[in-house]
Amino acid sequence: MTSSRTGDPETSIQQPGPAVIETRGLTKVFTLRTRAGALRRHRRDVEAVNDIDLVVRAGEMVGYIGPNGAGKSTTIKMLTGVLAPSNGSVRVLGLEPVRQRIALARRIGVVFGQRSQLWWDLPLADSFALLRTVYRIDAATHRRNLDAFIDRLDLGPLLDTPVRQLSLGQRMRGELAAALLHDPELVFLDEPTVGLDVVSKHEVRRFLGELNREQGTTVLLTTHDLSDIEHLCRRMVIIDNGTVAYDGPLDDFRSRYGTHRTIVVDLQEEGPPLDVAGTDVVDVVGARQWLRFDRRLTSASQVVTAIVAQRAIRDLAIEEPDIEDMVRRLYDGTAHAETGPQAP
Amino acid sequence: MADRAAPHLGPRAGRQALTTTVEAYLLLASARVRSDWQYRTSFAVFLFASLVINVFDFVGIAVLFTKTETLGDWSLDQVAFLYGAAGLCFGIGDLLVGSVENLSTKIKDGSFDVLLTRPVNALVNLTASEFTLRRLGKIGQAAAIFAIALAVNDIDWTPGRGVAVIVMLGAGSVIASATWVITASIAFWLINTREIGNAFTYGGGLAISYPVHVFEQWLRVLLTFIFPLVFVSYLPALYILGIDSPLALPDFLRWSSPVVAGAMVLVATRVWRRGLRRYRSTGS
Amino acid sequence: MAPAGPSTPTRIRVAVAPYLAVSTRAFRQFATYRGATFAGVVTNTMFGFIYAFVFRAVHDEVGMVGRFTATDTTTFVFAAQGFLLMTGAFGDRDISDRIRTGDIAADLYRPVDFQLWWLAHDHGKAAFHALARGIPPFAIGLVVLGLPFPGSPAAWLAFIPATVLGVTIAFAIRFLANLSGFWLLDVRGVVALVGIVQLLLAGHIVPLYFMPDRIQAIVRATPFAGITAHPVEILLGARWGGELLAIYAGQIAWLLILLGAGRALLGRARRNLVIQGG
Numbered sequence: 001m002t003s004s005r006t007g008d009p010e011t012s013i014q015q016p017g018p019a020v021i022e023t024r025g026l027t028k029v030f031t032l033r034t035r036a037g038a039l040r041r042h043r044r045d046v047e048a049v050n051d052i053d054l055v056v057r058a059g060e061m062v063g064y065i066g067p068n069g070a071g072k073s074t075t076i077k078m079l080t081g082v083l084a085p086s087n088g089s090v091r092v093l094g095l096e097p098v099r100q101r102i103a104l105a106r107r108i109g110v111v112f113g114q115r116s117q118l119w120w121d122l123p124l125a126d127s128f129a130l131l132r133t134v135y136r137i138d139a140a141t142h143r144r145n146l147d148a149f150i151d152r153l154d155l156g157p158l159l160d161t162p163v164r165q166l167s168l169g170q171r172m173r174g175e176l177a178a179a180l181l182h183d184p185e186l187v188f189l190d191e192p193t194v195g196l197d198v199v200s201k202h203e204v205r206r207f208l209g210e211l212n213r214e215q216g217t218t219v220l221l222t223t224h225d226l227s228d229i230e231h232l233c234r235r236m237v238i239i240d241n242g243t244v245a246y247d248g249p250l251d252d253f254r255s256r257y258g259t260h261r262t263i264v265v266d267l268q269e270e271g272p273p274l275d276v277a278g279t280d281v282v283d284v285v286g287a288r289q290w291l292r293f294d295r296r297l298t299s300a301s302q303v304v305t306a307i308v309a310q311r312a313i314r315d316l317a318i319e320e321p322d323i324e325d326m327v328r329r330l331y332d333g334t335a336h337a338e339t340g341p342q343a344p
Numbered sequence: 345m346a347d348r349a350a351p352h353l354g355p356r357a358g359r360q361a362l363t364t365t366v367e368a369y370l371l372l373a374s375a376r377v378r379s380d381w382q383y384r385t386s387f388a389v390f391l392f393a394s395l396v397i398n399v400f401d402f403v404g405i406a407v408l409f410t411k412t413e414t415l416g417d418w419s420l421d422q423v424a425f426l427y428g429a430a431g432l433c434f435g436i437g438d439l440l441v442g443s444v445e446n447l448s449t450k451i452k453d454g455s456f457d458v459l460l461t462r463p464v465n466a467l468v469n470l471t472a473s474e475f476t477l478r479r480l481g482k483i484g485q486a487a488a489i490f491a492i493a494l495a496v497n498d499i500d501w502t503p504g505r506g507v508a509v510i511v512m513l514g515a516g517s518v519i520a521s522a523t524w525v526i527t528a529s530i531a532f533w534l535i536n537t538r539e540i541g542n543a544f545t546y547g548g549g550l551a552i553s554y555p556v557h558v559f560e561q562w563l564r565v566l567l568t569f570i571f572p573l574v575f576v577s578y579l580p581a582l583y584i585l586g587i588d589s590p591l592a593l594p595d596f597l598r599w600s601s602p603v604v605a606g607a608m609v610l611v612a613t614r615v616w617r618r619g620l621r622r623y624r625s626t627g628s
Numbered sequence: 629m630a631p632a633g634p635s636t637p638t639r640i641r642v643a644v645a646p647y648l649a650v651s652t653r654a655f656r657q658f659a660t661y662r663g664a665t666f667a668g669v670v671t672n673t674m675f676g677f678i679y680a681f682v683f684r685a686v687h688d689e690v691g692m693v694g695r696f697t698a699t700d701t702t703t704f705v706f707a708a709q710g711f712l713l714m715t716g717a718f719g720d721r722d723i724s725d726r727i728r729t730g731d732i733a734a735d736l737y738r739p740v741d742f743q744l745w746w747l748a749h750d751h752g753k754a755a756f757h758a759l760a761r762g763i764p765p766f767a768i769g770l771v772v773l774g775l776p777f778p779g780s781p782a783a784w785l786a787f788i789p790a791t792v793l794g795v796t797i798a799f800a801i802r803f804l805a806n807l808s809g810f811w812l813l814d815v816r817g818v819v820a821l822v823g824i825v826q827l828l829l830a831g832h833i834v835p836l837y838f839m840p841d842r843i844q845a846i847v848r849a850t851p852f853a854g855i856t857a858h859p860v861e862i863l864l865g866a867r868w869g870g871e872l873l874a875i876y877a878g879q880i881a882w883l884l885i886l887l888g889a890g891r892a893l894l895g896r897a898r899r900n901l902v903i904q905g906g
Contacts (some may be wrong), residue, residue: 030627048627074627082460084624098624105463115458121379130375134368134464162382389817397824404833408682410840412689415682536663543674551678558685563677 017058020186020218025088026052028074048074050242061212061219063233071242072222076188109179113191118163124174125159135182149177152207169200186218193228205231245330257326262319263291268312276306368464372472394481416558421496427553428490429577432513434549435483437520443474444524448531448538500586508584515601516576522608523571525616532619548573557590575601646740647748654752665760672765676709694837700864703778704835706769710762711856714754715798719823724809743890750799783865790859793879798855800886810897831857851882
C-alpha cells in the first residue's frame with residue numbers, strides 16, 4: 001500500500017532527505033471512565049492510535065487526513081511531545097518528543113486551526129516580537145523572515161491591529177508567519193484552512209507551497225479538505241480508527257477508491273426517477289435528482305448523454321467523491337478495489 | 345544554539361537554565377500585563393474591588409477587638425502583625441504563581457496542550473501567561489497593615505530580628521507559592537475536584553492570619569504537617585515579637601521557615617513533574 | 629353549551645409551568661457538577677472551622693456577645709457558610725454575560741416575564757446549593773464540634789420563609805447589578821463588588837452582633853442583613869415576637885423595593901434597546 005513515487009517533477013523536491021519523523025508501532029490507549037449509575041464507574045480502554053509506522057523525510061509535504069476521531073490530533077500530540085505514547089517509539093528530528101520537548105519545540109512550528117498561538121489582545125507585531133525572544137531568533141533571521149512574510153502574506157496593514165480584531169483569514173496568515181519565524185525544519189499544520197474564504201485559502205496554499213519548495217521545510221498538514229491535498233501534497237496518509245488506512249500518492253488513491261461520482265441534475269420539470277444504465281438514483285428532491293455511477297463502468301459523458309436523451313434538463317453538476325466516502329469505501333469496499341476492473 | 349540537543353549537564357547549564365526561566369517568566373508576564381492594560385477600566389474596578397474586600401477582611405478582625413482586648417491572649421497589634429505577614433506572603437505567592445490555578449480550566453478547554461508546544465517550561469508558561477497585577481490589592485493592604493504593626497508593636501529590635509523579618513517574608517512567600525503549585529497540580533489527577541486546594545491556599549492564608557493556638561489540635565496538625573503554613577507567620581512571629589506560645593514549642597522551630605521553604609519547593613517540583621507526566625500519559 | 633375555557637387550576641398550572649421548568653432545569657444543571665460541589669463543600673467546611681475557632685476565642689474572653697453564646701456563634705458561622713452559595717455571594721454574572729454576547733435579545737422576546745424567569749432560575753440553583761453546599765458543611769461542623777442540633781421546631785418554621793425571602797433579596801440585588809451591563813462596558817467588577825459588600829453586611833465576615841451598636845443598627849437596616857444574618861439568627865432562636873415581625877417586614881419591604889427597581893431598570897433597558905434597533 002505504501003508508494004514511493006514522489007509525483008509531479010515540476011513541483012517536488014526530487015531527493016527525499018533523511019527521516020524527520022519516524023514512528024514504529026506508535027500506539028496510544030486512553031482509559032475512559034464513564035459513570036454507570038450513581039457511584040459505579042465503567043472503565044473502557046480506547047485505542048486512539050494503534051500501531052502506526054510512519055516515516056516522513058525532509059522536504060516532504062504530507063497530507064494527514066481522516067475522519068473526526070480517527071486519531072489525527074492524538075498522533076500530532078505524540079509527535080510534538082504533548083502526549084506520551086502508550087507503546088511504540090517515535091523520533092522527530094532525531095529527538096524523543098516527550099523527553100526532549102523543549103529542545104524539539106525550538107525546531108518545529110505548529111499551527112492550530114482552532115486555537116490561536118498569538119497574543120490575543122496585543123497588536124500582531126507584538127506577537128512577532130515576543131516570539132523572537134521566546135524562540136531566541138537572532139536579529140538578522142528575524143528581520144529577514146518577518147519582511148518576507150509581511151510581503152508574501154500581505155501582513156503590512158495588519159501589524160498594528162490587535163489579533164482579536166482580525167478576521168479568521170487574516171489571523172491564519174498571522175499564525176503561519178508566527179509559526180515560521182524561527183525557521184523550523186518541520187511544521188505541523190492542524191486544519192489551517194478550515195473556515196477560510198477562497199482567496200485566503202489560495203494565499204495560504206501558495207505560501208505553503210513556496211515554503212516547501214524554497215526552504216525545504218517539511219510539512220505535515222492535517223486537513224479535511226481534499227483540495228488542500230490536491231494543491232499541495234504529493235503524499236497522502238489516511239488514518240482511520242487509529243490505523244494507517246493508506247499511505248501514498250493522491251492520484252493512486254483516487255483511481256483506486258474514488259470510483260463513484262455523483263451527477264446532480266436539475267430537470268425542467270419534476271418527474272419520476274431517471275433510469276440510466278449504470279447509474280443509481282440516490283435522491284430526488286423536486287426537480288433535482290442525484291445519480292451515482294461507477295467510473296469504471298461508464299463515463300460522465302455517457303451518463304449525461306443518456307439523461308439528455310430522456311428528459312429536458314436545466315442544469316447539472318458533477319460531484320467528486322469526498323474523503324469520507326472514499327475512506328468508507330476503502331474499508332468496506334476494499335473488495336471493490338481488488339475485484340473490480342482496473343482503473344482507466 | 346548549542347543547547348538545542350545537549351542535555352542539561354553541569355552547573356553552567358544550570359545557571360543558564362535559571363536565567364532563561366526567569367527571562368521567559370518576565371517576558372510572558374509583561375506581555376500579559378500589556379494585554380490587560382487594554383482593559384484598563386476593568387482592571388481598575390477589580391483592583392478597587394480587591395482593596396475593598398481586603399479592607400472588609402481586616403474590618404472583621406477590628407470588629408472582634410471592639411468586644412475583647414485579646415484574642416487567644418494576643419493583642420490587636422500582635423494579631424495585626426500576623427495578619428500583615430500572612431497577607432504579604434500569600435499575596436506575593438499569589439502574584440507570582442497564583443495563576444497556576446487556571447490549570448484545570450486550561451486542560452479542559454485544550455489550551456494547555458497549546459502551551460506545551462512552545463519551547464518554554466510548562467509551569468513558567470502557565471503562571472506567567474496568566475499573570476495579573478490585580479493581586480497587588482492584597483499585597484498593598486497587607487504591606488500597610490504589616491508596616492503599622494511593625495511600628496506599634498514594641499519590638500525589641502536586634503539585627504537578628506531585622507533579618508528574621510526579611511527571612512519570614514521571603515521564606516513565607518516561597519511556602520505560599522509552593523502551596524499554590526501543589527494544590528493546582530491536583531488538576532492533573534482530579535480535574536473536577538481541583539478546588540479542594542482552595543481550602544489551603546485561601547483557607548490556609550486566612551487561618552495563619554490568626555494565632556493558631558486558638559485552633560483545635562487537628563487543624564493545627566493540618567497546618568503544620570500537611571501544609572506547613574504555621575511556619576509562614578506564626579512561628580517567626582513568636583521570635584520577632586518576643587512572645588511565647590501556649591503550645592510550648594521548641595525554640596528552633598521559630599527559625600526553621602527557610603528549611604521548610606526549601607523542602608516545600610522540592611515537594612512542589614516533584615508533585616508538578618509527576619502530575620505533568622501523568623497528564624501526558626493519560627491525556628485529557 | 630359552549631365550553632367555558634380552561635378552568636382556573638389549569639390556567640394557573642399553564643402560567644406557572646415555564647417558570648417551574650426553568651427552575652428544575654437550573655437545579656439539574658448544577659447537580660451535574662459533582663466534583664466541583666464536593667470540592668466546594670470541603671473549602672466551605674474549612675473556612676467554617678477557621679472562623680468558628682477564632683470567634684470562639686473571643687467568647688472565651690468575654691462570655692456572651694449580645695445575647696449569643698459561643699455555641700450560637702459557631703452554629704451561625706457554619707450556617708452562614710452554607711448560605712454562601714445559595715445567596716450567590718460570589719457574584720453570578722449569568723444575565724450580564726448574556727447581555728455582553730447579545731443573547732439577551734432572545735430572552736427579552738420570550739413570552740415570559742423576564743425577571744420572574746431569572747428568579748425561577750435562581751431559586752432552582754439556590755435549592756440545589758441549599759441541599760448540596762448548605763447542609764453538608766453545616767452538618768459536618770455540628771458533628772465534629774459536638775454541637776446540639778439548632779433551633780426548636782418553631783424556630784425552623786420561622787426560619788424557612790425568612791431564608792426564601794433572603795435568597796430572593798440577594799437575587800434582586802444581583803439582578804440590578806447585572807442589568808448595569810446594559811450601560812456599562814464591563815460589569816464584572818460591579819457584580820464582584822456587590823458580592824463583596826454582601827459578604828460583609830450579611831454577616832459572612834463577622835456575625836453582625838459583634839459589631840458596635842450604632843454601626844450594627846445601620847447594617848441591619850440594609851437589605852443585605854436580611855439575606856443571611858437575620859434568617860440564621862431566627863434559626864438560633866434569638867428573634868421572636870416583635871423582632872421576628874420586624875425582620876419579615878424589613879425583608880418584604882426591601883424585596884418589593886428592589887424587585888420594583890429591577891423592573892423599572894429593565895423597562896429602561898428595553899426602551900433603549902428598541903431605540904438602538906437591537
